[in-house]
Amino acid sequence: MDPLDVLTNLEKVEPYFQAIFSADEQKVVGYELLGRIQLEDDVHSLGPFFQDESVPEEYKIEVDNDLLKKAIQRIQEEDEDILLFVNRDVNSLMADRGESFLQILFEEKENGFAIERVVMEITEHDYKGDMNQLQHLLTYIQTCGVKIAVANIGKDNSNLERIGQLSPNILKIDLRQLKRSSPSSTFFDVLYSISLLARKIGATLLYEDIEVNHQLHHAWKNGGRYFQGYYLHRPSSQFIDRDLQKEKLRSEFHRFITHEKQRLETLFEHSQQFHLKLTNLLNKYRKHSIDYNELIQLLAHDLTNESFRIYICDEDGFQQSGNVFKGENGWIIQPQYMMKNWSWRPYFLENILNMRVNKRGFFSDLYSDIETGETIRTFSYPINEKHFLFVDVPYAYLFEHDGLL
Structure with missing residues (x-):
């Protein structure tokens, strides 16, 4: 499609809307604005137009603004709490400091539109300028009432530290990688890290490109509040019944x-x-x-199938034993670990208190062992008030027992 076909036929450019559903109410909470153009008998996506680097930025802004005006006129007829997600190229946004975007919103506010219904989506790793300037602009836009969503989290060169600096309201995660038959374990680690970041900065997680059931499952399991994708609804020129997928989502969530x-x-x-x-x-x-x-050598003999490393620490995290470690040739003693301190590990002191109060041992979550690199769990056990046993359980054992992976 020739870019000139778009610019000379703006009257044929129409907004399309892809529904976004909520986990808490299982209904439509908003729509992402997409662009389409009717040329002869075919409807074409404007994605290639916006992604074409040969098209001047001012032309893209002109089409973007035309779509935004048309979309606002349409969505005003919907419930007042319906959100409108609007994509903006971050470099184009910075070119005019967001003035043309905000001008449209202020004009529509005069006509009764609530600016608070707009969510502006940007892709952080596309930005080529000074991050502090972008942060200042986004903060200003937020003070005007617009929510900020950072899209394509976890892809390409996404930088979680920079994303945290921008303080977005919504983090948008692309789940297309989960269409693979065997996505890398690193991807799931990234999802977990993003969910922790979202919690720390008070952002909501929105998972997009959900096309099959297991993608929805991973989105739900990894803290998703909002869901979007062909599995739930395809883009349309019309708005849909907000409760269209309520029964489907309730059924899926129940499972x-x-x-x-x-x-x-x-x-x-x-x-x-x-x-x-x-x-x-x-x-x-x-x-x-x-x-x-x-003691740990005796326990190693009894736990040879369940463990590959055993050691004992005091309440401050200092080892009161060496390690006993199972290598290729059987168990070996590692006395050099005596008096090493592990209090710096996440949740270590919290786990010590947990054992002391509840008088029980428990499994850790799944994590990658620093030395072996394999996925393991650690079973922590209170020997007495001041000393605690740690049994590292190998992946092979976890794999053989349902519920441990």
Whole structure:
């Protein structure tokens, strides 16, 4: 499509809308504004026009502004809490300091439109200028009532530190990678990191490009509040019934919740069994006068299938034993770990307090071991008020037991 076909036929440019659904109410909360043009008997996406680097920025802004005006006129007829998500090229936005964008909003405000209904989407890693200047502009736009969404999180050169600096209201995550039969484990780690970032900065997670059920499941499981994609609804020139997918989403969520409850119950049962086994073993060895280095060697013999590393720490995180570690040729002693401190690890002191108060051992979440690189869990167990046992459980054992992965 020739860019001139767009510029000379602005009257044929029309807004299309892709519905965005909420997890809490299972209904439409907003629409992303997309551009289409009717040429002869075909409707064409304006995506190639906006992505064409040979098209001058002022022409793209002109078409963007035309679409925005038409969309606002249309969406005013909808419920007042329906949001309008508007894409803006971040470099074009900075070219005129957002003036043309805000001017349209202020003009429409005079006609009764609430600026607070607009969410401006930008892609942070496309920006080529000074980040502080962008931050100042976005802060100003937010003070005018517009919400900010940063799109394409987790792709290409996304920088979580820069995203946090921009303080967006919404983080938008592309789930197309999950269409692969075996997405990398790193992708799931990135999703988890983004969900933590969103919680820290008070942002809402919106997952887009949901085309199949398992993508929706991962979005729900990783803190998604808003969902968008062909699995729920394709872009349309018309708005839809807000409750169109309510029953579908309720049904899907019920299955997700049932599955997650079963997984947590199974994990709890494994934890109880592991706790009981360690209790029995420690009661047996307490009859003998042995130091902690002897104790972990005895436990290694009993836990040879369940563990690859065992050690004991005090309440401040200092090791009171070395490590006993299972390598290719069996268990070995690593005395050099004696008195190493692990209090710097996330949740370490919180876990110590948890064991002291509840008098029980428990599994950690899944994480990658620093030395081996494999996915593991650690079982933490209170020996007494001041000393705590840590049993690192290998991936092979987790894989063989339902609910541990």
